[in-house]
Amino acid sequence: MASFRFHVALVAAKLSKTVIRLLGRNGTHTPGVIAQKLCPDFLAQAPKAPLAICVTGTNGKTTVSNLLTDCLEKSGKSVVSNRTGSNIVPGCMTNVINSLNWTGKCRVDATVFEVDERASRLILPYVNPDYLVVTGLFRDSLKRNAHPDYIFSVIDTYCPDSAKVILNADELCSSMLKKNSQRVFYGIGAQPDDKTEPYNLIADYQLCPECGTKLKYNYLRYHHIGDVVCPNCGLHSADKKYLATEINRENMTLTMREGDTETVYPLIHTALFNIYNEVTVISALREIGYQQEQVQELIAQIHVPDSRHNETTVNGVTVIQALSKGQSAVSSSRTFEYVANEEGRKAVILAMDDLSDRKKSIEYSGWIYDLEFEQFNRDDVVQVICSGPRCYDHKVRCLIAGIPEEKIQVNTSEVAAADMVTLDGVDRVYILYDCENYGMSCEMKQKIIKRLEEGK
Amino acid sequence: MKIEVLYPEICTLFGDKGNMKYLSQCLPDAEFVSTELNDKPLFLQEEVALVYMCSMSEKSQELILSRLMQYKDEIAPMLKEGRTLFLFVGNALELLGSYIQREDGSKVEGLGLFDFYSVRQAPNRFNNLMKAKFKDMTLIGYSSRFSHTYGISEDISFCKTEIGKGMNPDTNDEGIYTGKLIATYLLGPLLIQNPDFVHFLLAELGWPMDKIPYEDAMREAYAYKLKEFAKPELELS
Ligand SMILES: [Zn+2]
Numbered sequence: 004m005a006s007f008r009f010h011v012a013l014v015a016a017k018l019s020k021t022v023i024r025l026l027g028r029n030g031t032h033t034p035g036v037i038a039q040k041l042c043p044d045f046l047a048q049a050p051k052a053p054l055a056i057c058v059t060g061t062n063g064k065t066t067v068s069n070l071l072t073d074c075l076e077k078s079g080k081s082v083v084s085n086r087t088g089s090n091i092v093p094g095c096m097t098n099v100i101n102s103l104n105w106t107g108k109c110r111v112d113a114t115v116f117e118v119d120e121r122a123s124r125l126i127l128p129y130v131n132p133d134y135l136v137v138t139g140l141f142r143d144s145l146k147r148n149a150h151p152d153y154i155f156s157v158i159d160t161y162c163p164d165s166a167k168v169i170l171n172a173d174e175l176c177s178s179m180l181k182k183n184s185q186r187v188f189y190g191i192g193a194q195p196d197d198k199t200e201p202y203n204l205i206a207d208y209q210l211c212p213e214c215g216t217k218l219k220y221n222y223l224r225y226h227h228i229g230d231v232v233c234p235n236c237g238l239h240s241a242d243k244k245y246l247a248t249e250i251n252r253e254n255m256t257l258t259m260r261e262g263d264t265e266t267v268y269p270l271i272h273t274a275l276f277n278i279y280n281e282v283t284v285i286s287a288l289r290e291i292g293y294q295q296e297q298v299q300e301l302i303a304q305i306h307v308p309d310s311r312h313n314e315t316t317v318n319g320v321t322v323i324q325a326l327s328k329g330q331s332a333v334s335s336s337r338t339f340e341y342v343a344n345e346e347g348r349k350a351v352i353l354a355m356d357d358l359s360d361r362k363k364s365i366e367y368s369g370w371i372y373d374l375e376f377e378q379f380n381r382d383d384v385v386q387v388i389c390s391g392p393r394c395y396d397h398k399v400r401c402l403i404a405g406i407p408e409e410k411i412q413v414n415t416s417e418v419a420a421a422d423m424v425t426l427d428g429v430d431r432v433y434i435l436y437d438c439e440n441y442g443m444s445c446e447m448k449q450k451i452i453k454r455l456e457e458g459k
Numbered sequence: 460m461k462i463e464v465l466y467p468e469i470c471t472l473f474g475d476k477g478n479m480k481y482l483s484q485c486l487p488d489a490e491f492v493s494t495e496l497n498d499k500p501l502f503l504q505e506e507v508a509l510v511y512m513c514s515m516s517e518k519s520q521e522l523i524l525s526r527l528m529q530y531k532d533e534i535a536p537m538l539k540e541g542r543t544l545f546l547f548v549g550n551a552l553e554l555l556g557s558y559i560q561r562e563d564g565s566k567v568e569g570l571g572l573f574d575f576y577s578v579r580q581a582p583n584r585f586n587n588l589m590k591a592k593f594k595d596m597t598l599i600g601y602s603s604r605f606s607h608t609y610g611i612s613e614d615i616s617f618c619k620t621e622i623g624k625g626m627n628p629d630t631n632d633e634g635i636y637t638g639k640l641i642a643t644y645l646l647g648p649l650l651i652q653n654p655d656f657v658h659f660l661l662a663e664l665g666w667p668m669d670k671i672p673y674e675d676a677m678r679e680a681y682a683y684k685l686k687e688f689a690k691p692e693l694e695l696s
Contacts, residue, residue, distance in 0.1 A: 146696070150472050153516065207469075215522065363690065364693065369473050371477075373476070396684075
């Protein structure tokens with residue numbers, strides 16, 4: 004039985020949401036804050052939806068939880084998710100509030116929570132999900148997330164044992180989560196362009212967790228993503244219940260093997276990280292109980308929003324804004340690689356400096372030594388402009404990566420740096436921006452487009 | 460000249476690789492040797508000019524101690540003899556003390572080469588910008604950790620912080636400098652951010668240089684950052 008306090012908090016939170024909506028805003032944060040203030044154990048007391056799914060991990064959790072929500076909705080279920088709100092406590096609280104009617108009864112078939120991996124200790128025990136889906140664990144912000152071993156211990160400690168966990172067998176760290184719970188694994192089997200030796204600056208989990216021997220990769224994709232075996236004690240990557248066997252980018256199909264059955268699904272995106280996201284979603288839907296045919300139909304109806312890329316072509320030069328998360332060397336290194344391998348002669352502007360640190364603090368620049376600047380040390384990258392307060396640190400990093408000094412420009416102002424881009428003989432100009440710098444990246448883009456239009 | 464990097468698979472957690480990459484560009488003829496977890500450290504077997512170990516997870520600290528413990532009597536004289544230079548960055552220094560206390564109060568035995576001890580306090584992360592005096596130079600850097608260290612006597616401390624805290628929130632003494640051991644909580648691009656310290660280190664290795672690679676760009680970055688330390692109400696975390 005929920006307490007009187009719980010009902011007061013619920014009504015107050017719902018009222019606040021109504022008021023915020025009348026003011027024309029979303030109301031994804033404040034209702035959660037109010038509910039928690041009035042009833043600190045609100046999450047624990049709230050009735051659960053018949054199906055509750057949490058999605059966490061370093062990269063991909065937003066995409067996976069959005070795609071899962073889309074699929075559940077398209078299958079006819081009423082679903083609430085925190086897709087427009089935060090993935091920390093207030094956002095998840097608001098999600099719960101949205102799942103309840105005014106009298107405190109659950110009004111939906113399912114709740115999907117995107118859960119920040121570090122905040123999971125304050126969320127998972129109370130949401131008490133039926134399923135926890137983990138995309139994988141990588142290094143992320145040193146200040147906030149410390150290191151993957153720490154995030155592992157948080158999820159492992161705080162996820163209730165009753166949750167069934169759906170894990171990425173190709174990511175060794177998170178695949179060792181919740182050893183005493185019900186677990187199923189997914190992965191992508193050997194592919195033609197796989198490697199067998201680590202080649203990225205960041206390559207964690209190379210040692211056997213049992214005996215410390217260096218692991219052998221049956222296949223390796225990037226960083227430490229792949230299938231391993233220990234030559235000393237025989238430890239190996241978990242067996243995959245859901246295994247992607249063939250990726251066909253021409254026909255846009257994805258073949259998945261489950262036991263003896265192979266099923267062909269529509270491929271929703273060609274980039275490997277999004278294929279992992281799709282495999283995760285298919286595995287989760289199958290575990291929830293959807294038949295292969297149903298999953299095929301649902302997958303055919305969903306899309307990955309390409310909001311991270313925004314390009315405009317003027318007089319033969321394409322200007323592209325691409326997200327490159329600051330302090331997140333793994334995802335930004337993959338962006339660097341993607342940009343470097345695009346066709347044509349490229350100029351790159353880096354605008355990844357933290358927006359809040361620049362005001363009152365000094366951003367830690369050590370992460371750039373985990374970031375693969377070496378990707379830009381090639382002939383067809385003709386200019387690298389380091390912009391923002393850390394531009395001088397980035398310049399040193401470029402030099403250590405072997406990028407010739409004459410190709411490097413610096414400017415402590417991102418917007419002013421846009422004037423430094425050479426437009427002569429350049430096919431593509433990339434603005435690599437941190438999420439919080441989106442506004443200034445638009446300003447930068449506008450300036451460059453104006454110059455192109457004026458023929459300067 | 461041989462430079463040994465201890466356990467790079469698990470001990471280069473926070474951009475620490477940059478220091479060695481840079482040092483290899485300063486010393487193109489030096490041989491850099493990576494030692495794996497289950498191997499006996501090279502410096503216990505042959506002459507090594509520099510031993511470098513850096514940041515790791517708390518779990519990795521315990522893993523490494525489980526391997527290094529068998530050599531502790533061999534390591535102790537090495538630190539005193541002063542043939543090899545030791546540079547321990549980030550929480551690598553905690554391995555040298557008498558113990559590390561976990562959050563639940565239990566203790567992991569350290570190498571016992573010094574009397575100090577460290578105390579973990581996860582989930583409280585201690586983030587700390589630092590500006591500190593070492594000899595006549597001003598070092599700048601950053602520390603981010605779950606632990607503090609207590610009981611390092613002032614006469615062997617590495618540097619004194621002018622901004623930011625030292626080994627724990629109650630002291631401005633930072634790190635250890637005794638014989639040819641330098642150990643500091645400062646992590647990441649410690650060398651690259653501090654060109655004067657690079658000169659010092661190269662001189663200690665017997666390879667003083669008039670000008671180090673990219674020195675002008677490094678000095679520009681250093682000078683800009685030093686100015687930022689003068690921001691009013693600078694937030695250290
Ligand atoms: Zn093994």
